[in-house]
Amino acid sequence: MTSLAEGKRPPAGPPAVVVDGVSKRFTLRHARSIKDITVRLARRQALSESFDALHDVSLTVTRGETVALMGLNGSGKSTLLKLISGVMSPDVGSVRVRGRVAGLLDVGAGLHPELTGRENVFLNGAILGMGEAEIKRKFDTIVEFSGVERFLDTEVKFYSSGMFMRLAFSIAAHTEPDIFLIDEVLAVGDPPFREKCIRRIRELRDEGRTMLIVAHDIPMLVQLCHRGVMLRHGHKVYDGDVADAGSLWQADKKAERGAR
Template sequence: MSTTTSLKPSIVVQRAHKTFLLHHAHSLKDTVVATLRGRKTTSVFHALNGVDLVINEGESVAILGLNGSGKSTLLKLISGVMQPDGGEVLTRGRVAGLIEVGAGFHPELSGRENVFLNAAILGMSRKEIAARYDEIVAFSEIEPFIDQEVKHYSSGMFMRLAFSVAIHVELDVLLVDEILSVGDAPFREKCRLKFQELIAQQKTLVVVSHDMEMVRELCSRGIVMNKGEVVYDGPVEGAISLVES
């Protein structure tokens, strides 16, 4: 487990708000009936309510909380997949996110083509990708299927290739959202060792997970969220105790 040696901010979240419009009618008929009966067909869900936090370079941080607490929404704002409705989210350096299995993959392209596509999306040049291609494929352990269209891949194969691409870019910040829930035990252990390597290199790691064993092993700081707000920010053991109580 690493300790932070730099006070340079890697991620700054200031008064971040995010809301979603929830639709309760699933068809035109439902909408008409609800309207005639004076029932609302939509409602506003406040996923984040003015979140403030700073994560410094080299920190390994777990974001914990019950489902619907805002963890994944916060991670998507940090990654740039979503924009806040209010406030701001700033990052320093190259950010790689493992937020959704297979996100950024084109189903009609082969695994080989998707390695180049996904790595390019993460900011790598074609020359950089070519230099690391063999290493990426070897880590994924799906070489026999690399020239097959990824629409035929299992979720586990998606995860292996997506993880391999993300961790082999020249990243400064790695965001991980429950992606290691897919895959067998030997591969998960291999991924944990890679996380340890990145932590030793003073990369910034932000993990959303329900796996407290992994959180305890990798993270020194824990942030607990509840109903879109940060309710705890401190040593990881305190965060784990709070969510397990």
């Protein structure tokens, strides 16, 4: 696989994101009701267990770099993006971010179901750091990109998941973030919209925005990204050439299929 971004690496600049020795532990509760607790205690089974979703992960992203985060399901990619976006804090280590961050971490995250598409453009735009004048100036572009014009005055709870995602992506992608975090959303849209998103990501990349992208579409990541980081069971196992990271992902995937 050859990378489109090869030879187009951004000039070495100041760091935009510094993740330093980060670990994150989650507790999984096995019993929620009094009955569950009683049964598990009688059987001498644990009521909960904890495990490390991220283990001593360090990562520096230079301003203007587009970095692919790869790894099988459950390897810790989304957790890492949540730590960078600030919606979650690490148990150990630190995360420093320089600039305005726009995260697209969940389909429709940040859209309010009871509000219309139009109201959500204003609300979500403001949450993502745009002023009212800026939103008004970009309103038509955002709506046109999303393709939800006809449903603009409908509450978004009536939108399909694809429409939800299109509006959410469109708002976030037009906030001119310094750092743009994209998690899996590209898997949800229909193919023409996906192509549009990829074009927009490429534009943002060529404008010199910093991006971290999580996806399972490895050829797309290889095309779009300057660099690839591979996670395995919460550990960073590779950080370097995006095509090589892609090959590691393919090998893990093959091993996982073989193990089933």
